[in-house]
Amino acid sequence: MRVKTIIAEPLMITLKHLFKKPVTVQYPEERLNPAERFRGFLAYRPDVCTACTSCERNCPNKCIKIKTRKEGKKRFVEEYLYFAGRCMFCGICVEVCPTKPKAVYMTKKYELADTSKEALVFDFMKISGGEK
């Protein structure tokens, strides 16, 4: 008889949940909002960038490739390639960027699936319309 009375307890606990609203979110119709500091897809501001290549040097997975040129005292970025397929979204590139506001920063975008590996290489200079 002990068996019966003690089985009743988990039955009651599960019954309580029957009458509550389920916790699952029906993606893709409903989506949860990412937090303020969410580390999503990378973005680049070429007008603020000083071409120090800190982001390239500090990336653990080598997913940023920069080609620079020198014009007198200043450096300029010619090509800024971002390999999204290698990125682990750690945010170190953002942290070591010395400019204010940051030249490379993270957006809230996380739906990044694509159909080919080549599509995961992003040419940021081309996307942002070239140097300013």
Next chain:
Amino acid sequence: MRSTGEVSEVELMELLNPELYIKLLTNPFIRGLAGALIVAAIISLAVLLLIWAERKFVARLQHRYGPNRAGKFGILQTLADGVKLFLKEDIVPESVDRIVYTLAPILCFSIALLPFVAIPLEKNLIVANVNAGILFILAVASLGVIPVIMAGWGANNKYNLLGGMRAAALMISYEIPAGLAIIGVLIISGSLNLVDIVEGQKDGWYIFPQFLGFITFLTVAFMESSRPPFDLPEAESEIVQGWTTEYGSVKFALLMFGEYTHAVLASILISILYLGGWLGPFAPSGFWLVLKTLIVMLFLMWMRAAVARIRIDQMLNIGWKVLVPLALLNIGIAGVIRFV
């Protein structure tokens, strides 16, 4: 006298003679066949709906939605799964025992449907009113272990073997308490005929004088249909898929279907033997039986969500050391009630 090749008007009239059709309809063989097909169709549809109900109910108990994409409320989900399984490639591993491997799902499916011909939906709505109804049902239901053991052996896979052996051990532990529990009901009702058993509950459902027997038979229902907590033969977390491991596509669908039909059979038996069958106020035929079966099935689903799986030696313990004494005690009580 007529010439060959000409059909006379007299013969045409004979064809349209209603007597011919009445003779056809009252032919017991034709009636039995038609009844069996109708029962098979109804039970299949019921299993489809019940699988959907189980997934939704268990999901709600777990604080989530169940399937809700296939059709409104996901009601077409079972159909979608069935279609998917049928369209899959039937992979047969090389070293199986071909005959046993292929025969097991077929037998599982057919044996599971067999006892339903003897179950009355209402007083006169029964396909085969076998006089020793309960005996027939028990006998055929215990045949249901054979496909499991066949599948366990024939697939030449150690996981299957473990599942099959566990099923054999399970069967030994529940057959005897089941029989003993039913003896209690028989003592009180005085007849093996299912219709008589239900009619005899007009003055009170058998659950009250036979409470211990009810508990025993309820536990046996879990064991017989391999439902949690007694779902050892197909314990997914330990032996992958248990005795159905090497099966895919159609064969798997048939096996799953047969397993679920056992659960339905157990629930119907409980409602007939202990909960008064179709007796109830103001209802059309069979409604109460369906409702009671549904309630028992809901209880089975509820236990699935709430309780862990039992271990095989503990299960054998329960079967022999708890259920058999309970059932014997129950028989004693039944005897006292009947003859006092």
Next chain:
Amino acid sequence: MKPGTGLRRVVSEDESMTDTGRPDTILLNMGPQHPSTHGVLRLLIELEGEKVVNITPIIGYLHRGFEKITEHRTYIQIIPLTDKLDYVSSMANNMAYVKAVEDLMGIEVPERAEYIRVTVLELQRIASHLLALGSLGNDLGMPFTLMMYTFREREMILDLFESLSGARLGYNYMRIGGVAEDLPLGFKDMTIDFLRFLEKKIDEYEDFIYENEIFRMRTEDVGVLKAGEAVNLGATGPVLRGSGVRLDIRKEDPYSVYSELDWKIVTGRKGDCLSRVLVWINEMRMSVDIVEQALQNMPPGPVKAKVPRVLRPEGEVYSRIESPRGELGIHLIGDKTTTPYRLKIRSPAFCNLSILPHIAKGVLIADLIAILGTLDPIFGEVDR
């Protein structure tokens, strides 16, 4: 292939795998793909009927060459890599590594950073134990019920961490000399609300487990590990404490501000599976307490010490913390260059997994799964 005869036999795989050489046992391969081996673990089990006679775990299916990679990364670049070790509790991994570098270089961490670290570590402990509890429920045959409930709370912790660090699973939050960023606005209130909610839920879980007769039947007196055996075999964490040994790195070798907070070591009594599960539950309660204290006593101040941009440490250090699974140790050798010379990780799950053959002799398969569930291996850590 005879199991239990050591690692050398495992390497050559051209012999037939279904022969044990004994007439009454079969060899069952619970392969790398299995619903309950918590990841990619391969178990070679010698079975006599349903009883386990001998067992050989084979690991390495998730080996990613972590320690070799770190020899070519700078000290800052290694921090997000340590996230991926024990992916369920990445704050603990971060902390272990960062603490090792700080010990090596003698860096002093500001007090506010230490309090934040303690908060975050204890929240991580709660999250990890919730996951372990949920997976155990799955393994024991309650498909998804317990897991849905515990994951609901774990989601709340993950939301807290997301507002703090920006990611849900690989936080990359600790830095050498402190933490990456200060707490966002409202974090303290959200956490305290969550802790109130969690306390009731922990009671509910304890009820669900303790009052569930079948759960107790499956875990009581199963896989008993005696205290002396546990210490000899090198078990740490809840496995060790479940056997009654009062050993916790946070008290034994205190780090951060644990010595200033008021808390007790949680131990079990019998060393069986149920004791380990109860250790999880009581540790969760203790962690709730610690987080509350840390949040109340948090002083204002900076969250990162002044550390040179380029680090070139020299020397050798072994530093350890109490991760949710046990003692996570980092042996770091620096040689004045920007990359470490050697980074060795003493992973608790690896050492706990190695006691499996000793306590799983003579149990049934069902018990084996329960024991494996309570040993709580995470293969990111076991295989590195």
